[in-house]
Amino acid sequence: MRTRWTFLLCGVAVVLTQLAFANDGGMRLPKTVEAGTAFSIQSAGSGKATLYIIGPEQVLKRDVQLGETMLFPAGSLYNAGHYLAVLVGDSSTESDSFDVVSSSKPADLSFLARPSRLPVGIHDGITGAVYVFDAYHNLIAAPMPVSFELSNPSGTVQKRIVVTLNGAAWTEMDSTEQQGADRFVARSGSVSSTRIIGQVPGDPCGLKMSARQAGQRVQLDTEPVRDCNGNAVPDGTIVTFSEAYKGAQSTVDVPLKHGFADVQMPVHSGATFSVASGVVLGNQIRWVR
Amino acid sequence: MLKSLLVLCAVLSTTLSIGSAQATVRVEQASLQGPRPLPEQTAKAAIRDYLQSWQSMKTALEQNRADLLSPSFVGTAKDKIAETIQQQSALGISTRYEDRAHDIQIVFYSPEGLSIELTDKVEYDVQVLDHDRVKTIQHVSARYVIVLTPAEVRWRVRVFQTAF
Numbered sequence: 001m002r003t004r005w006t007f008l009l010c011g012v013a014v015v016l017t018q019l020a021f022a023n024d025g026g027m028r029l030p031k032t033v034e035a036g037t038a039f040s041i042q043s044a045g046s047g048k049a050t051l052y053i054i055g056p057e058q059v060l061k062r063d064v065q066l067g068e069t070m071l072f073p074a075g076s077l078y079n080a081g082h083y084l085a086v087l088v089g090d091s092s093t094e095s096d097s098f099d100v101v102s103s104s105k106p107a108d109l110s111f112l113a114r115p116s117r118l119p120v121g122i123h124d125g126i127t128g129a130v131y132v133f134d135a136y137h138n139l140i141a142a143p144m145p146v147s148f149e150l151s152n153p154s155g156t157v158q159k160r161i162v163v164t165l166n167g168a169a170w171t172e173m174d175s176t177e178q179q180g181a182d183r184f185v186a187r188s189g190s191v192s193s194t195r196i197i198g199q200v201p202g203d204p205c206g207l208k209m210s211a212r213q214a215g216q217r218v219q220l221d222t223e224p225v226r227d228c229n230g231n232a233v234p235d236g237t238i239v240t241f242s243e244a245y246k247g248a249q250s251t252v253d254v255p256l257k258h259g260f261a262d263v264q265m266p267v268h269s270g271a272t273f274s275v276a277s278g279v280v281l282g283n284q285i286r287w288v289r
Numbered sequence: 290m291l292k293s294l295l296v297l298c299a300v301l302s303t304t305l306s307i308g309s310a311q312a313t314v315r316v317e318q319a320s321l322q323g324p325r326p327l328p329e330q331t332a333k334a335a336i337r338d339y340l341q342s343w344q345s346m347k348t349a350l351e352q353n354r355a356d357l358l359s360p361s362f363v364g365t366a367k368d369k370i371a372e373t374i375q376q377q378s379a380l381g382i383s384t385r386y387e388d389r390a391h392d393i394q395i396v397f398y399s400p401e402g403l404s405i406e407l408t409d410k411v412e413y414d415v416q417v418l419d420h421d422r423v424k425t426i427q428h429v430s431a432r433y434v435i436v437l438t439p440a441e442v443r444w445r446v447r448v449f450q451t452a453f
Contacts, residue, residue: 032453050419050424052382052417052419052424052425054382054384054415054417055373056346056350056370056373056384056386056449057369057370057373057450058369058372058373058376059373059376059377059380059382059384060376061380061382061419079369079372079450080450080451080452081450081451082429082431082451084415084417084425084427084429086417086424086425086427088419088424088425093424093425095425095427097427097429099451099453101453102450112399112401112403112404113401114400114401124324127324127399127400127401128400129323129399129400129401129404131404131436131448133365137365138450139434139436139448139450139452141434141452141453165322165396165397166396166397166406166408166434166452167406167434167436167448167452168322168396168397168399168406168436170322170323170324170397170399170400172324172400
């Protein structure tokens with residue numbers, strides 16, 4: 001019982017002490033300070049004290065003369081955050097809090113762009129996300145316009161302007177119809193960041209082959225293999241030739257070379273030849289001699 | 290005599306009130322910007338790892354050991370808190386943070402899935418010690434913006450700062 005009363009009295013004493021100091025209102029400090037800029041704190045009274053500025057982001061400690069203005073030059077506090085200012089004198093403690101806010105001038109962008117390579121002609125196939133930072137690498141949480149620009153070597157440009165929310169902005173872009181290395185640029189203020197997005201041909205489109213007799217075999221040749229936008233499908237892409245005859249089937253996989261694929265297969269009158277690449281089916285030829 | 294009693298009382302009340310009670314955690318419904326749906330399991334893991342980062346930060350700032358930050362922090366957030374620890378060490382200061390309440394909301398899941406941003410209205414107590422002598426204890430309310438990025442087996446805090 002006695003212990004409980006002691007704690008209660010202690011608590012009341014501490015609260016009354018703090019209230020008394022709060023009422024004094026001796027310490028005057030700005031409510032917000034821009035990161036990295038100079039600021040000052042005014043103290044009242046007389047005698048010596050120690051000033052602590054405390055936050056998870058930064059800590060300062062200064063011996064001060066009460067009644068004087070404490071000047072903090074530019075660069076003293078540069079990490080955005082919520083700080084406590086605690087002035088501890090011989091017989092008194094005062095405290096208050098203030099915020100260090102990020103500068104509104106972008107100095108760095110963290111730009112995530114995906115994918116680094118994709119087929120042409122994909123709607124919303126490219127995404128970009130940006131976090132905007134100031135010179136002290138504080139996230140700029142205030143709304144900031146960010147422009148995203150995707151341009152390909154042929155001069156086609158897609159552009160979007162997005163305003164950040166909590167320091168982040170994102171966009172989606174279509175991959176263009178021409179293969180090549182596109183430049184994906186995010187820009188905020190005078191800062192920009194560039195990523196290269198490789199656009200490769202899509203699946204073959206309108207796959208076609210022809211057949212001709214070659215001795216005891218049939219020569220099968222594709223036409224130039226292109227995607228639906230006319231881009232040449234890359235060499236090495238596998239083209240599958242099949243021959244079906246009297247219920248039996250034989251297949252040959254051939255890599256594209258210089259945009260073409262060709263093969264020779266056994267000749268059987270009445271056989272059916274077909275061509276495919278991935279999930280794309282080409283034409284069929286029925287061989288009758 | 291009165292001064293000594295006041296100091297003793299302040300220390301006692303401080304010690305009592307800085308006790309390590311479990312913080313209350315409230316998770317608001319996600320208010321997502323971005324095209325990517327956020328799986329519930331991913332959201333839970335990110336919040337769990339973020340709350341664990343408070344434990345790492347508390348211990349690191351109390352013991353002035355930057356090495357304790359590594360499991361939970363990475364990049365800028367880690368560098369900044371490590372710098373604070375360095376400053377505290379040089380000045381003979383340590384700080385005890387005790388989070389009391391979190392009000393968390395996930396606000397952004399980047400389209401490629403490589404970052405999650407959340408906000409947290411945090412209530413915490415901070416106790417300042419100078420050469421092991423308690424100088425003050427203060428209650429703080431602040432709104433934090435946190436960006437997490439995935440590591441091998443967990444989400445790590447990459448940006449940790451108050452926002453207004």
